[in-house]
Amino acid sequence: MKFAQPWGRQRLSFLLEKAASREAQTWRGYVAKKQTSQDADVSPAQRDEAVRWLTELHGRLQLYPETLVLAVSILDRFLAPIKVRPKYLRCIAVACFFLAAKTCEEDECVPSLKELAASSNCGCSPSEILRMERLILDKLDWDLHTATALDFLHIFHATVTASHSGFLDSAGLNRSQHLCLLTRRLYTCLADHALMQLRGSVLALALVSLDLETCCPDWLALTIDLLRKAQMDSSALIRSRELVSRSLSTPRASLPPNTVYIYHPLQLAAPARRRPLGTMETSRDQPAPPQAGEESKAPPPSPKRLSHLHKAPLRCKASAKRKVEQMDVDDFYDGIKRLYNEDATSAVHEGAPPAGGGAYSGGSSPCPPLQPVGAS
Template identity: 70%
Template sequence: MKFVEPWARQRLSFLLEKSASRESKMWRIYVPKKPSSQDTDISPAQRDEAVRWLTEVHSRLQLYPETLVLAVSILDRFLAPIKARPKYLRCIAIACFFLAAKTCEEDECVPSLKELAASSSCGCSPSEILRMERIILDKLNWDLHTATALDFLHIFHAMVLSCRSGFLNSMLGLNCSQHLTLLTRRLYHCLADHTLMQLRGSMLALALITLELETCCPDWLALTIKLLRKAQIDSSELIWSRELVARSLSTLRASLPPNTVYIYHPLQQDPTLPSCTLGIVEEMEVDEFYDGIKRLYNEDTTTTGQEGAAAAVGAITSGGGGLGVCSVVLSRQEGSSSPCPPLQPVSTT
């Protein structure tokens, strides 16, 4: 679906505002639980394993992506305020999955409890799943509707396409649906990483899509700033979130099979962007831009963490428009040790 008309952009802004409002009411700061030697509570690692297991169940049943993402959201909301024994984890997880399926799927696509218990190998009976379902609903006050990271990913993706329609085909050779599927699979990986539970769904989605824009869109910084303004998100929070998400996704790339094929695709300059000549760059505050971006990419080892984020914020927020973006792109190219962009794995499916 393409959102190029003004009314469609207004619709996207309305959806973003509504989702952000819902998220602010429902989201709670994640507080890691203290590790215990006793088998009295579910550890973060056990939670991640349960999410990966739900992802496998979801793949076998071929349900909507919204079902899996909502199931993980329900699971995290339920586990946050309570202590539950690990032996009950799969029963809790499959009950959350069943609730999400009944919320997101068409009635004829919702698996029966008997089918779900058998196909998932959860180790509990349909009656046990029903009892757990009632416990979860009571704990969540029967309110399952929340804005998930996938909701924000859809909105941000549509906003990018409304500004740069056609760039996916020219840059990646993917249509809109294929690209969104790629981002959704990365989101699945992030959901199974408890270190990212400290990020709101909107922050996780924005970090995912801006990291992708950086690899395929020459004016990614301008688009990122535009999305930040639309979402009313602080730039320092986004920089910190991007670092966490990039670290998590690096484990996904490391798990690729050894025979993965890499193909070099040179980036193409968008003809709608203003040209950057050396004279223009010299007039801009190149050092200020480059200093912040350099710290963001850990090229300056003397500044890390929040200091690097603050420096990068200065780089992003100082100056604006196309000229600022061009100076950043050119500065990074000049400071790079290789003229080639990083190689990207190509899916064979």
């Protein structure tokens, strides 16, 4: 079918109008239920886990994408008005999946109830699935036909590719591959309860618009055209784009339950005190490093110190090493002590002039002495 022909576009407009009318009749806004300590209802996280479980089951059975999307729609419509205990959630989910398979699949492709119960590992018997299936049908008034987000996704995708199919060439995909990519993203969005408040049409248009933004220069004009044809509010589309973008960018890949963590400690000899490379640590209690002509007077290092130097050698440039060796550390500390007048007592005992001598001499502090306030 060539959608570029005028009658093809008219067909697409008719399908879009029919799907929007059906959605307006069946869609109900999602209202988050308040969880209490005594509440035994299914939580949003448990609902998302059930949808991911159905997605895995759908992949193993290799059924149509319409089957999975309709099963999630039936599940949400059933869970919205009533309270369900979490232990019955898998039985409800597999019953919704069985109803969707009988609605969308060919008769020869529909799995038998016994096969479905065994392959899904839902923990319930075929008779229990049949009873749950009857309960779901009674609750939904035997009305399973509804316009899903996948229906709108097909319509929007066909409308865009009918008029602007060149952007697929730049992406290196044909129509089927591009639609398959969007469908996979829709599966991810269905497993996020934060997107249940969006209509299926708005969710589909947000997915198409976000994808067009990455590969088509005229994405804004195409989005506005689809928005006008679907008769949607632009503010709702902007909000849905933010929610969908956040949902698709959130990683949900979890580790398998049999994951084994192996700890490999680092075999490194850490020194007692960390200091920058190229520097040497000195203090008042430790002797200063020997000068150039005093190597013979220095005591031999201990075996412990030698082993430490062997494990972690000091790496520094030759110029920095020569500067460290030539620096007079004793004069450096003596200058600091004289600056803060910490060795006034030791200076007097050594025969130096007192701090109040007035004139600067080689053995006194380089700063002028402090005088009392009243002194002239």
